[in-house]
Amino acid sequence: MQESRHVFINQGLEFVLGMTLQEISILEVGFGTxxxxxxxxxxxxxISTPVKxxxxxxxxxxxxxWLKLNYASDDLERELFASIHKAKWNETVxxxxxxxxxxxxxxxxxxxLQPSTFNLVYFDAFAPEKQPEMWLPAVLEKVVVAMKPGAVLVTYCAKGQVKRDLKSLGLTVESPPGPPGKREMIRAFKP
Ligand SMILES: C[S@@+](CC[C@H](N)C(=O)[O-])C[C@H]1O[C@@H](n2cnc3c(N)ncnc32)[C@H](O)[C@@H]1O
Structure with missing residues (x-):
């Protein structure tokens, strides 16, 4: 929870909310829990900015x-979590x-994925050591193509090879501080 808050919400969503866009389209790789x-x-x-x-x-x-997961601290939060899980796959709700x-x-x-669609990418695949195929340049390129100009990609991963691959795909790469226990993370921008 602490890592997700830091990497995706504080360094990703908050940053893009600061751009005062009409609407924010987010792509998450790895829905998981x-x-x-x-x-x-x-x-x-x-917040008045709609999010897709x-x-x-x-x-x-x-x-x-997922019923065993206990992230929520009150009934409203629990209902929201359940509604996210109960949403049908491959439908928009x-x-x-x-x-x-x-x-x-x-x-x-x-x-x-349609080209030039997303303002923000949460790249939350398993780590390169566990699932290297998710981090191949050709796979990352597919995500980069789907980003709009000015879009931001965030990931907890701070590996040098991933930074180099994102740079060679044309992104500008930064290394903000990581969540507690990790020195860095990656935030990358599409020009
Ligand atoms: C680190 S977890 C994601 C955690 C998640 N974002 C969350 O909020 O709980 C990585 C997820 O990627 C999924 N995954 C594995 N291979 C994938 C692939 N080829 N395409 C999309 N998702 C994949 C896994 O099943 C796993 O749920």
Missing amino acids: GLNAWLTAKHIQG YISLESFPLEEST TLQPGFELTKLHTTLQEAN
Whole structure:
């Protein structure tokens, strides 16, 4: 929770909210437990910028698994978390005013992503040592192509090779401080 808040919400969403866009389109690679989607939906409550959140997941969790997750601290938060999980795969639903969610049951490699679509990417794949195929330049390129000019990509990963690959794909790469216990993370911009 602390890592997600730092990397995706504080260094990603907050940064893009500061750009005062008409609307923010977010691509998440790896829906997982739904934590980032839930933190994002909570964060934008009371903010006037609408958010479209598209999340890719190859192996959705079973209900019996996500029901055991205990991120919420009150009933409203629990309801929001459940509504994110109960949203049908491959359909777009409005879960609260200004928060539209589309969960796509697909791999990043197979996903059909339109070019120049997203203002913000949460790249939350498993680490390169665990799942190197997610970090191949050709796979990263697919994400970069789907980013709008001026868009931002954030990831907890701070590996030199990933930075070099993002640079060679034309992004400007920064290394803000990482979450507690990690020196750096990556935030990259599409010119
Ligand atoms: C670090 S977890 C994501 C955590 C998640 N963002 C959250 O808020 O809980 C990485 C996720 O990527 C998914 N994944 C693995 N291979 C994938 C692929 N080829 N395309 C899309 N998602 C993939 C995994 O199943 C896993 O749920």
